[in-house]
């Protein structure tokens with residue numbers, strides 16, 4: 090199969106058709122008469138802003154939620170999916186935007202839970218090893234999930250889906266959490282699946298990826314289908330325009346900001362991880378000045394999580410002056426005490442860590458707001474104040490949701506991300522530590538968040554951004570440091586931080602060697 | 615064919631309300647089968663159990679008297695369970711509260727001690743229950759000991775302590791060798807509210823506890839903390855809430871409420887400290903807590919319902935000659951159905967055809 094040319098729709102029968110799908114939540118239409126045809130041997134992209142209704146549509150195709158109107162056809166025949174096991178029985182598999190894994194179970198046990206059928210556990214484990222080897226997605230079936238990196242967890246979900254030998258594989262933002270290398274590996278697998286004649290439906294906010302990988306793209310806006318196009322003949326900008334219905338603003342470059350004395354200091358921090366597969370932090374020292382954004386780059390799993398929890402106070406440092414917030418030795422202070430000193434934190438996982446999924450947004454505003462704001466009076470919660478915080482965040486960061494105060498888990502991934510970042514920025518912290526600020530956020534919203542971080546630092550806040558996205562870091566940071574095996578390089582000026590240089594540092598070279606190497610390259614060796 | 619549990623994408627609020635009712639209905643059906651097996655007419659039996667007690671003002675008061683400790687204990691337990699802390703030993707905390715509170719009644723017995731005795735007894739009872747509950751709480755926090763086992767095993771220890779005291783040092787010398795203390799003095803007795811019947815002032819305390827719990831859970835930051843720690847532990851840690859401190863707090867509060875219920879029971883309806891002061895209140899309260907959906911007002915209703923089964927069971931024993939233990943069977947079946955129906959809120963059951971193995 091050539092696979093390079095999009096197959097003309099009339100020549101072949103679609104595998105799955107969605108016709109006029111509508112999904113209503115109260116008075117809100119998450120999907121509004123969406124039709125889409127998926128063909129075997131084709132990678133079909135589903136694009137749209139945060140909250141456009143992408144996850145909703147694919148959950149309907151997977152039988153997880155029932156449409157309010159419209160129908161699904163499988164090989165031309167009308168079907169009703171009463172649940173995911175129904176969908177799986179037909180050959181539809183799905184990799185979710187948010188993982189559904191049990192941390193305390195092993196890889197094999199997790200996979201077993203997601204499969205139906207009467208296969209023995211041993212046979213299933215063997216098949217798991219087989220499939221993961223076949224597709225070049227190595228997994229140790231006996232490892233417990235909590236010991237795995239995000240990329241490896243993603244791999245479990247993909248292998249689990251492949252073990253069902255699906256005719257249609259749906260992937261909801263699979264690369265949002267992957268490093269570029271891991272993403273490349275995934276694309277190889279997807280190309281192979283396409284070559285095997287399977288249909289793929291692929292959701293992503295990374296339009297370059299879509300151009301490179303997909304044969305067709307359907308674009309949603311506000312729940313409606315606005316276009317179907319061939320991504321190879323579009324540009325990333327033209328697709329973004331169709332998604333938003335307008336041009337996307339550029340992030341305003343920093344106008345030489347005035348920096349002040351350091352507001353966040355890390356002094357010779359060394360710490361053992363709290364789980365045996367974590368990373369030791371080794372002699373980390375860093376100064377973040379008021380008025381600057383300092384980026385921390387690095388491949389996931391090099392100690393970023395450990396650094397974040399040492400800064401947030403979820404784990405206490407060995408000595409109180411390992412962490413200094415605005416002149417106060419904070420290494421042994423609790424999360425709440427650090428917030429009272431004017432620090433704010435945004436963790437990388439939005440569901441379950443940054444928010445309590447089954448609680449309302451107003452309660453999630455209280456989650457971090459109770460420490461240092463007017464939301465609690467004499468031990469009692471001021472409900473109107475928490476609601477107002479939700480309203481302000483919603484308005485400033487354009488959080489789209491079906492009602493005023495929904496459960497956190499009902500927000501689309503990107504909108505929840507906007508909420509947790511906005512929640513902290515609006516507290517006007519003196520020090521902000523944020524991990525992966527724009528994961529799963531559409532291009533327009535990413536620009537809004539980045540701009541807000543720049544503006545915040547412009548008002549004198551020290552901002553520390555931990556991110557795997559090098560483009561993001563070079564775009565917004567003043568200086569960039571790199572984490573490798575639990576150590577942190579000395580920061581280099583963002584202007585001097587070329588991809589090559591950062592890449593070398595991420596591979597463990599010291600800044601000096603990186604420079605020499607670079608000179609070497611420039612000389613033409 | 616095969617039964618599978620499938621996670622619901624959207625939580626069903628309808629089922630959240632209907633599930634306790636469904637559990638009650640299923641229990642009634644199961645009970646009817648039991649009655650048939652025992653050769654009784656199920657309709658008459660259910661009438662004796664559930665309707666007859668409601669037709670008489672004396673039994674209505676008895677229901678309130680029985681419901682009062684159940685509700686008070688269940689409120690404390692609900693705080694634990696909301697925070698994912700599994701205190702199963704409320705029965706022991708109830709007994710120890712009865713013991714520590716009774717100590718004052720025993721030492722002041724026959725003296726002219728003033729009206730401070732009863733309030734002091736209530737405080738001592740609550741303190742005793744709380745301290746007893748600290749044992750499993752500290753074992754959990756310090757050593758990681760499973761609180762389900764430790765709290766449960768301490769019930770038997772508490773039972774034996776009570777037994778020892780009333781057979782040994784505290785036995786009433788004039789009591790003809792019965793294992794019981796002397797009858798409490800009037801200043802050491804919870805006053806009744808009516809001239810006839812056993813309705814006592816403890817019932818008012820219970821209502822106050824329900825209201826306080828409703829306000830605390832719904833409006834206070836502590837209530838929020840309890841709910842977050844239970845629902846999303848990692849987010850709770852990020853919020854700065856310490857799960858360990860909460861283990862101590864919830865055990866202390868539930869122990870205190872169970873202890874308070876214990877001392878009210880002996881200083882009120884029973885009037886002396888003796889073995890068998892509890893028909894398993896501490897265990898039945900677990901059912902009350904879950905049947906009431908861990909919600910204070912729900913617990914109020916559930917407590918009244920279970921008290922009805924106690925009273926109805928007594929009635930059935932007298933008029934239909936069915937064993938009193940049937941009430942316990944009944945309560946056990948109810949708990950089973952409540953927990954089973956609860957999983958329907960997050961999951962749905964489906965019958966699927968076993969299909970040929972996917973290639």
Ligand SMILES: Nc1ncnc2c1ncn2[C@@H]1O[C@H](COP(=O)(O)OP(=O)(O)OP(=O)(O)O)[C@@H](O)[C@H]1O
Pocket residue numbers: 114119137138139140141142143144145146186489490491495499500501502503504529531624
């Ligand atoms: N259970 C629900 N109850 C109410 N509203 C919901 C529910 N689920 C989704 N929504 C709303 O439907 C809209 C579409 O959500 P959906 O998750 O499909 O967006 P998405 O396109 O996947 O966005 P993202 O890129 O951010 O993941 C959102 O505004 C969301 O708030």
Ligand SMILES: [Mg+2]
Pocket residue numbers: 143144145186261501502503
């Ligand atoms: Mg989504």
